[in-house]
Amino acid sequence: MADSKIFAPKTFAGVLAPVLTPFAADLSPDRRRFLAHCHWLLDEGINGLAVFGTTSEANSLSREERMELLEALVEDGVDSALLMPGTGCCAIPDTVRLTAHAVGLGCGGVLLLPPFYYKGVSDEGIFASVAETIERVGDARLRVYLYHIPPMAQVGYSLDLVERLRNRYPETVVGLKDSSGDWSNTAAILERFPGFATFVGSEAYLLDTLRGGGAGSITAAGNVNAAALRALYDAWQSPMADTLQAQVTAQRKVMQGYPLFAGLKAVLAAMRNDPDWNRLRPPLTALPAEQAAALIEELRRHDFPLAA
Amino acid sequence: MADSKIFAPKTFAGVLAPVLTPFAADLSPDRRRFLAHCHWLLDEGINGLAVFGTTSEANSLSREERMELLEALVEDGVDSALLMPGTGCCAIPDTVRLTAHAVGLGCGGVLLLPPFYYKGVSDEGIFASVAETIERVGDARLRVYLYHIPPMAQVGYSLDLVERLRNRYPETVVGLKDSSGDWSNTAAILERFPGFATFVGSEAYLLDTLRGGGAGSITAAGNVNAAALRALYDAWQSPMADTLQAQVTAQRKVMQGYPLFAGLKAVLAAMRNDPDWNRLRPPLTALPAEQAAALIEELRRHDFPLAA
Numbered sequence: 001m002a003d004s005k006i007f008a009p010k011t012f013a014g015v016l017a018p019v020l021t022p023f024a025a026d027l028s029p030d031r032r033r034f035l036a037h038c039h040w041l042l043d044e045g046i047n048g049l050a051v052f053g054t055t056s057e058a059n060s061l062s063r064e065e066r067m068e069l070l071e072a073l074v075e076d077g078v079d080s081a082l083l084m085p086g087t088g089c090c091a092i093p094d095t096v097r098l099t100a101h102a103v104g105l106g107c108g109g110v111l112l113l114p115p116f117y118y119k120g121v122s123d124e125g126i127f128a129s130v131a132e133t134i135e136r137v138g139d140a141r142l143r144v145y146l147y148h149i150p151p152m153a154q155v156g157y158s159l160d161l162v163e164r165l166r167n168r169y170p171e172t173v174v175g176l177k178d179s180s181g182d183w184s185n186t187a188a189i190l191e192r193f194p195g196f197a198t199f200v201g202s203e204a205y206l207l208d209t210l211r212g213g214g215a216g217s218i219t220a221a222g223n224v225n226a227a228a229l230r231a232l233y234d235a236w237q238s239p240m241a242d243t244l245q246a247q248v249t250a251q252r253k254v255m256q257g258y259p260l261f262a263g264l265k266a267v268l269a270a271m272r273n274d275p276d277w278n279r280l281r282p283p284l285t286a287l288p289a290e291q292a293a294a295l296i297e298e299l300r301r302h303d304f305p306l307a308a
Numbered sequence: 309m310a311d312s313k314i315f316a317p318k319t320f321a322g323v324l325a326p327v328l329t330p331f332a333a334d335l336s337p338d339r340r341r342f343l344a345h346c347h348w349l350l351d352e353g354i355n356g357l358a359v360f361g362t363t364s365e366a367n368s369l370s371r372e373e374r375m376e377l378l379e380a381l382v383e384d385g386v387d388s389a390l391l392m393p394g395t396g397c398c399a400i401p402d403t404v405r406l407t408a409h410a411v412g413l414g415c416g417g418v419l420l421l422p423p424f425y426y427k428g429v430s431d432e433g434i435f436a437s438v439a440e441t442i443e444r445v446g447d448a449r450l451r452v453y454l455y456h457i458p459p460m461a462q463v464g465y466s467l468d469l470v471e472r473l474r475n476r477y478p479e480t481v482v483g484l485k486d487s488s489g490d491w492s493n494t495a496a497i498l499e500r501f502p503g504f505a506t507f508v509g510s511e512a513y514l515l516d517t518l519r520g521g522g523a524g525s526i527t528a529a530g531n532v533n534a535a536a537l538r539a540l541y542d543a544w545q546s547p548m549a550d551t552l553q554a555q556v557t558a559q560r561k562v563m564q565g566y567p568l569f570a571g572l573k574a575v576l577a578a579m580r581n582d583p584d585w586n587r588l589r590p591p592l593t594a595l596p597a598e599q600a601a602a603l604i605e606e607l608r609r610h611d612f613p614l615a616a
Contacts, residue, residue, distance in 0.1 A: 054425075061401075062399045062405075091368050092368065092589065115367075115368065116425065117460065118365075118592055119462075121591040121592065125590050125592055282436035283436065284433055285430055
């Protein structure tokens with residue numbers, strides 16, 4: 001991959017949304033609502049679409065369902081440079097297939113979960129998984145963002161492993177999303193890897209991440225609060241930044257009082273007056289109507305923009 | 309599925325092995341060694357083959373790889389009634405496809421992991437996943453064994469959930485494998501669900517499980533110690549039972565001092581004098597040669613039958 005520099009692609013920066021996946025009554029992905037949601041997020045100013053993330057219920061989708069939705073997005077005119085699909089599966093052949101597919105469509109990057117079924121695996125084993133994936137895809141256009149989310153995956157990327165992967169694949173492993181929920185881990189990454197495109201999972205740390213030299217945030221809240229998050233990102237060096245951050249953080253605190261994915265779908269359902277958005281695929285379940293109403297009411301009190 | 313009784317199949321009983329999956333140098337499944345291993349296990353007296361379990365590195369295999377290996381087994385003359393493939397994936401469409409495929413081949417049952425990416429999910433959500441799978445497969449021949457392995461999957465089947473699933477699908481949900489590593493959980497299952505085909509994950513509890521009315525053990529050790537385990541199963545009501553159990557338990561304790569899956573492959577490699585058996589697919593890694601030698605030496609001292 002010695003010639004990879006000729007592509008000189010920009011890395012992602014700003015606020016990305018792990019796009020919620022709407023489901024039809026038969027639990028199949030609802031392509032029409034998915035496309036409409038993506039276009040709306042871009043109109044709201046989101047800097048990129050991290051489709052098929054944790055919040056997207058991507059791990060409840062088959063490989064084929066993910067590929068079909070990604071193709072639909074590109075066919076529908078979305079600039080694939082703005083797409084950072086999640087492609088990390090438990091099995092290397094699946095990860096390779098999704099990653100190669102994303103690169104083939106021109107996606108700006110992929111967000112790579114480590115294989116997450118086997119627990120207590122070594123850095124050596126995770127390194128081998130990622131290396132095997134990169135080698136098999138064998139495409140200089142590939143840009144990998146490591147997806148570190150130990151609260152969910154239970155398996156993650158240690159700092160030493162990140163260093164080793166960057167050293168081995170400096171043109172390919174260009175960034176990371178830290179969803180550890182542990183700011184000290186994000187701070188350590190920012191300090192140790194200047195120039196690495198580091199995204200924080202919680203928008204409560206967006207400003208801290210940017211001030212620490214990071215790239216931004218890939219946050220579930222981007223699905224419902226994209227305009228405010230983009231405004232914060234654009235203003236991060238202005239005197240307003242802390243005030244905007246405080247507002248966004250307060251809204252996040254409200255949402256944290258509810259199951260996150262179901263809560264976000266309930267908010268979207270309310271914003272669009274479209275109850276079909278309330279559907280989740282098992283094992284996740286929708287918010288009971290009363291809880292959804294309480295969440296909406298609480299957000300209203302925090303000046304959350306509920307009109308779509 | 310009202311007519312399901314006409315099949316009146318026997319449930320599994322005895323000692324089953326979650327069959328190790330051998331890999332070729334390119335990390336593809338090694339079909340020849342896989343078939344030979346399965347035939348050898350049956351010759352040794354194993355009561356059934358739980359292919360594509362945790363020990364099988366099944367979660368590192370793609371759906372297609374699992375289906376091809378299963379078809380190869382049946383084409384190679386293995387009685388499909390003796391097969392209990394693991395079919396539980398993160399995404400319902402994948403679980404349905406593998407389960408329907410197994411039923412189509414006449415497998416005696418499937419071992420069903422709950423969807424395991426999303427953590428902290430409700431019993432309601434897991435129930436919906438299993439129900440959706442059973443309904444979509446829609447085949448009265450389907451026999452489901454619930455696979456409870458919280459140390460690995462982090463998501464499991466509570467006793468209340470087991471009861472709910474049995475009540476809803478009495479002809480279909482016929483058994484469970486308890487790999488919680490917690491005997492009090494196994495004991496509670498045995499007490500609460502008499503007649504349920506309960507398997508324990510650790511052969512150290514084989515005798516206790518049988519005495520409690522359970523069906524047997526689905527144990528990783530079955531890959532290398534099938535004859536001794538079968539002898540214990542056959543003799544469980546004899547005066548020799550406790551002595552045989554003590555021997556098996558002592559051998560397990562030796563193996564527990566080493567990484568389990570890599571250790572088992574090292575033992576097989578030594579038994580067959582076939583170093584290719586030492587290969588694991590990332591994220592799992594082979595045992596370093598020194599550790600492997602130490603394991604073999606220790607097993608020898610415990611009268612472990614190392615000749616294949």
